[in-house]
Amino acid sequence: MSADVQLDEVWIRFGDFVAARDINISIRQGEFFSFLGPSGCGKTTLLRAVSGFLQPSQGRVSIGGRDMAGIGPNKRPTALIFQNLALFPLMTVWENITFALEVRGAGRAARRKKAEELLELIALPGQGEKMVSELSGGQRQRVAIARALAAEPSVLLLDEPLSALDLKLRQHMRTELRAIQRRVGITFIYITHDQGEALTMSDHVAVMSHGVIEQVGDGNSIYNRPESAFVASFVGENNLFSGTVAATDDAYVTVDSPAGRLRARHAMRGGKAQLAAGDSAFVFVRPESLKFAAGASSASAEASSTEASSSTGALDNRIGARIHQQEFEGNFWQVFCDVDGVDKRVKLSMVNDGASMGRGPGEEVTLGFNADLAVALPQGELAAE
Amino acid sequence: MFAYWQNFFRKHGAALSVFLLASVGFWIFMMILLPQAFMLDFSLRANVPPPKWGSDAHHYTAEHYRYMLYGSAQSVDSYNFVDLSVFARTIVAAIFVTLIDLALCYPVAYYLAHAATGGWRRLMVLSLIVPFWVNELLRAFAFKIMFGGNGIINNALLWLGVIDQPYDFIRNSVALYSGLSYAYILLMIFPIYNAVESLDRNQIEAARDLGSPWWRIHKRVVIPHAKPGITSGCTMVFMLTAGALAAPQILGGPSSLWFTQIIYQAFNQAGNWARGSAYAIILLVVCILFVLLMMRVFKVKLGEIAR
Numbered sequence A: 001m002s003a004d005v006q007l008d009e010v011w012i013r014f015g016d017f018v019a020a021r022d023i024n025i026s027i028r029q030g031e032f033f034s035f036l037g038p039s040g041c042g043k044t045t046l047l048r049a050v051s052g053f054l055q056p057s058q059g060r061v062s063i064g065g066r067d068m069a070g071i072g073p074n075k076r077p078t079a080l081i082f083q084n085l086a087l088f089p090l091m092t093v094w095e096n097i098t099f100a101l102e103v104r105g106a107g108r109a110a111r112r113k114k115a116e117e118l119l120e121l122i123a124l125p126g127q128g129e130k131m132v133s134e135l136s137g138g139q140r141q142r143v144a145i146a147r148a149l150a151a152e153p154s155v156l157l158l159d160e161p162l163s164a165l166d167l168k169l170r171q172h173m174r175t176e177l178r179a180i181q182r183r184v185g186i187t188f189i190y191i192t193h194d195q196g197e198a199l200t201m202s203d204h205v206a207v208m209s210h211g212v213i214e215q216v217g218d219g220n221s222i223y224n225r226p227e228s229a230f231v232a233s234f235v236g237e238n239n240l241f242s243g244t245v246a247a248t249d250d251a252y253v254t255v256d257s258p259a260g261r262l263r264a265r266h267a268m269r270g271g272k273a274q275l276a277a278g279d280s281a282f283v284f285v286r287p288e289s290l291k292f293a294a295g296a297s298s299a300s301a302e303a304s305s306t307e308a309s310s311s312t313g314a315l316d317n318r319i320g321a322r323i324h325q326q327e328f329e330g331n332f333w334q335v336f337c338d339v340d341g342v343d344k345r346v347k348l349s350m351v352n353d354g355a356s357m358g359r360g361p362g363e364e365v366t367l368g369f370n371a372d373l374a375v376a377l378p379q380g381e382l383a384a385e
Numbered sequence B: 001m002f003a004y005w006q007n008f009f010r011k012h013g014a015a016l017s018v019f020l021l022a023s024v025g026f027w028i029f030m031m032i033l034l035p036q037a038f039m040l041d042f043s044l045r046a047n048v049p050p051p052k053w054g055s056d057a058h059h060y061t062a063e064h065y066r067y068m069l070y071g072s073a074q075s076v077d078s079y080n081f082v083d084l085s086v087f088a089r090t091i092v093a094a095i096f097v098t099l100i101d102l103a104l105c106y107p108v109a110y111y112l113a114h115a116a117t118g119g120w121r122r123l124m125v126l127s128l129i130v131p132f133w134v135n136e137l138l139r140a141f142a143f144k145i146m147f148g149g150n151g152i153i154n155n156a157l158l159w160l161g162v163i164d165q166p167y168d169f170i171r172n173s174v175a176l177y178s179g180l181s182y183a184y185i186l187l188m189i190f191p192i193y194n195a196v197e198s199l200d201r202n203q204i205e206a207a208r209d210l211g212s213p214w215w216r217i218h219k220r221v222v223i224p225h226a227k228p229g230i231t232s233g234c235t236m237v238f239m240l241t242a243g244a245l246a247a248p249q250i251l252g253g254p255s256s257l258w259f260t261q262i263i264y265q266a267f268n269q270a271g272n273w274a275r276g277s278a279y280a281i282i283l284l285v286v287c288i289l290f291v292l293l294m295m296r297v298f299k300v301k302l303g304e305i306a307r
Helices: A043-051 A093-097 A099-103 A108-121 A137-150 A167-184 A195-201 A219-224 A229-234 A299-304 A306-314 A380-384 B002-012 B014-043 B063-070 B081-114 B118-133 B136-147 B152-160 B174-183 B185-197 B201-209 B214-242 B246-251 B259-268 B273-297
Strands: A003-014 A017-028 A032-036 A058-063 A078-081 A155-159 A187-192 A204-209 A212-217 A239-248 A252-257 A260-266 A280-285 A291-293 A317-328 A332-338 A346-351 A364-369 A374-378
Touching: A003 A043, A003 A187, A017 A043, A017 A187, A017 A212, A032 A043, A032 A195, A043 A058, A043 A078, A043 A155, A043 A187, A078 A137, A078 B201, A093 A099, A093 A108, A093 A137, A099 A108, A099 A137, A099 B214, A108 A137, A137 A155, A137 A167, A167 A195, A187 A195, A195 A219, A204 A219, A204 A229, A212 A219, A212 A229, A229 A280, A229 A374, A229 A380, A239 A260, A252 A280, A260 A280, A260 A317, A291 A346, B002 B014, B014 B273, B063 B081, B063 B273, B081 B118, B081 B174, B081 B185, B081 B214, B081 B259, B081 B273, B118 B185, B136 B152, B136 B174, B136 B246, B174 B185, B174 B214, B174 B246, B185 B214, B201 B214, B214 B273, B246 B259, B259 B273
Parallel strands: A032 A187, A032 A204, A078 A155, A155 A187, A260 A374
Antiparallel strands: A003 A017, A003 A058, A204 A212, A239 A252, A239 A280, A252 A260, A280 A374, A291 A364, A317 A332, A317 A364, A332 A346
16 A cells, blocks of 8 residues: 655754654555654654644655645645644534535535534434534544544544543543544544553554654554563563673573573664673563462462463573562452562563462562563663663 | 621621722712713703702703704704714714724734744733823824824825825824724723633634635634624723714814714813713713624623623
């Protein structure tokens, strides 16, 4: 499929501040693409550059193969959904929805008809005569989507539109948004700081930090194969062991850390090795990749934890630890352990298999993980934190 | 009701409560109701010198209202064209001045609220306000000098070759309309500015993003939002312009009488307080009715203006 939205070497500066640095992104027609990053990382700035509210200081934004330089937001084939929605409070719902058609000079009858179609699409049939203030948060959300879709854009831009909703509604709207996107088949570009939203809805996610794209990929590769320490720590939970690289090859890195010598995957970035012997590095291990290993742990616990006993032989890394606290979350046990020389408590997630956990606070245990489920990355900007 | 006052006194204490009630009462009664009541009373009585006030000669009559209409206390044969035409011209001119002010102030207010930033905005607001520290009469005289036969405007136009002899801005009411338009400009700018400023910027951007040209953004988004401010500004400018005295007195040409000048003459030159009061009441009532009519036409509620 062709590239629908393309950013080539885009830089955006505000005085001395660089909001976006050398951005190269290619978004395909019909995909759900998310920019994920903490607030202030430049993702909204990029969105404004695509929608036309600001011109990049340098570089090229093209939509549908057309260079957008000098084309204002009212002339671009994009429609933007604002964080606060920015519905027009003095117009009825149907007038809001068909504002784009009114601008194009469509007659009242045609607009009414289109409004009903769109109200059908967003599951609010017959609500056109209401004022925006009479709708609930979720309904307003959908009206904002309908208003943007009425402009028949080839790209829909969404600036954290779910952030004002409560958790339950937000999760519901994720599914809804994804369904609407599949139905209309146009490109969605979604801005969020919520990794859950980005991972569940998107075909591709670009993780941003300080105006730089850290990694682009589908949810799976962002979560399982982070290419930078920022991505590994920002997306999902991760245990982090700081250390110095002892040896490296293309596939694995050995890091000497206070928790011992650890072996982990060597993450390539742009096909290049990132670590060499002597570098400072972080080893990241997801809580769900950590296991209780046999050894220092008690016999009774081993009997109850089939997972641990079955994989004991294969674990590449072992760390001595002491259980600090355990939390029962229903489907998961979350176990927090102290490891000598590691500042932050190490977290282990264990699926609840119905049996009791069989371990208690203060108990000495051995944690283990496979090298393939851990990744070593240069410390980069996270080193100071 | 009793509970309300009990609560009011408990909340503010006896001394403060008495002060609040007394000052509000003084304001409403002495400064609003009483003068209007006296005016109304005067306007409905025969015109007699002060020593005879209260005597039989000071009886109730509608003759001053009749005079406004017919130019005579008794006959109804001909209309009082002099006063009526001055009255009509005053109202029309006040409407005209209001529209000029609206046309001038809406863009300025919008610019101040949504385009100007920081220091630049403060400087602009100051430069709007500072000239009004000068007395109203002095400002009117300044206009008179500027627009005079030898004034800076005529001289500039002569120098530029636009005209070959001085244009009489005073006689042709240009000076009057300019002076009146300027006199109450702040009362137009600030209500509109306040209203426009409270508009969420994203709404303007949303309209633009949906393809709207600038004029439609104003028509459909900004102006509807700012309507209470616009109405408030228009009402104040219209009322004050129709009731202005200093500017017409100083800047008006010999042939362009303002209705307030007729009222002034009745009080101060003709010694006819009764007729002056009647004319003042007529001006007040007609202006209020006109404003209410306009509010109905533009679908604005009184409460919105007071916001």
